[in-house]
Amino acid sequence: MKRRKEQPLYMISVVARMLHVHPQTLRMYEREGFVHPQRTGRQRLYSEEDVDRLGLVIRLTREMGVNKAGVDIILRMRERIERLQQEMFSMLEHLEDDSRDDFERRMRRMFGAMTGSEDEGQ
Numbered sequence: 001m002k003r004r005k006e007q008p009l010y011m012i013s014v015v016a017r018m019l020h021v022h023p024q025t026l027r028m029y030e031r032e033g034f035v036h037p038q039r040t041g042r043q044r045l046y047s048e049e050d051v052d053r054l055g056l057v058i059r060l061t062r063e064m065g066v067n068k069a070g071v072d073i074i075l076r077m078r079e080r081i082e083r084l085q086q087e088m089f090s091m092l093e094h095l096e097d098d099s100r101d102d103f104e105r106r107m108r109r110m111f112g113a114m115t116g117s118e119d120e121g122q
Contacts, residue, residue: 005052008038008045015046019054029057032068034075085111 016023029035030044034057037044046054053075060066060074088107092100 005048008047010046010051012044012046015051015054018051019058021058026054029054032072034071081111
């Protein structure tokens with residue numbers, strides 16, 4: 001049985017060890033609104049998606065020196081881009097095969113340029 005990335009699995013202590021941060025850092029990121037772990041009573045449970053998002057937040061702040069406001073903007077823009085990609089791929093389903101291939105190639109090139117990876121998805 002395949003797990004869903006949004007399924008809550010990990011307690012805060014496990015995530016803190018996985019990401020090499022103090023649990024208080026994770027609580028702070030939650031207060032900042034960067035992540036929203038599910039709760040069972042008072043216990044936080046993080047999903048794979050949460051862990052990936054936290055890893056990105058940590059890379060942005062520690063390695064790239066992005067401040068919290070910048071992280072917030074980057075996360076929101078990333079979500080918007082993902083939604084736009086999903087909309088375009090659902091539009092692709094309604095195009096004819098050759099038109100779809102051409103459109104898909106152009107969109108991948110455009111999104112690759114936006115994210116800095118020209119060959120993304122090819």
